[in-house]
Amino acid sequence: MSAARWYATEASASTSGLRLSFVLPHQTIYKGVEVQQVNIAATSGDMGILASHVPSIEQLRPGVVEVIENANTTKKFFVSGGFAIINPNSSLDINAVEAFPLEDFSPEAIRANLAEAQRTATSGSSEEERNIARVEVEVLESLQSALGSK
Template identity: 40%
Template structure:
């Protein structure tokens, strides 16, 4: 049996996943990160994207997150997601609606301070990633 680590994925609504896995790929702001047992400890910010879970040598689950944080230790990865949904449950119509709202919010925030525009841009990028994930599902 391959080495494993405990993966927990928590959203504000519920605990979505808690079990040993061989590998997880998370959408960190610095780029997608592959995590294996024994990974160096760190905390990373997540962007909107897909968490891929590997068990028994195969990808077993794909979950879309709108952002959040991941705490990584050699034995455990805890993902605190702003929002998380299995990719198979994503709706392209919902994603398009969120993208339209985010685009309108970005236009409305043109005169706002840079920190406000950055948060709105993060939401826009997450909505685009959601639309892309829903289209590929």
């Protein structure tokens, strides 16, 4: 290894777009599909990823992954958490445990589950139960705000 440093080289001209792979343990949503931009909710903050992005690994919050396929098509998924790996060659790998299009969620179920989780978070019988409920409240509040801004 030489001590010289280089700037990250740009992706070759043949791969001008961002290649997205978005996989769940039970399903492949995108497999090396060229897209324009992907917006993710990382634990370090919300970020938009375009081609030739600086390589990075980001932990995903329970939140929305927005895939801008082209100027006309944008798809929004709610993911329960996972990782996004931004590779040096303009490819992006997103791994999540669960991901669903926003229209698959039931606002009534979210409201009911949120009320239940909030109740357990404050008056659950054990500390463990309350901690679990606090995580659920966080997820459901994020889900609710995601649906609200659809």
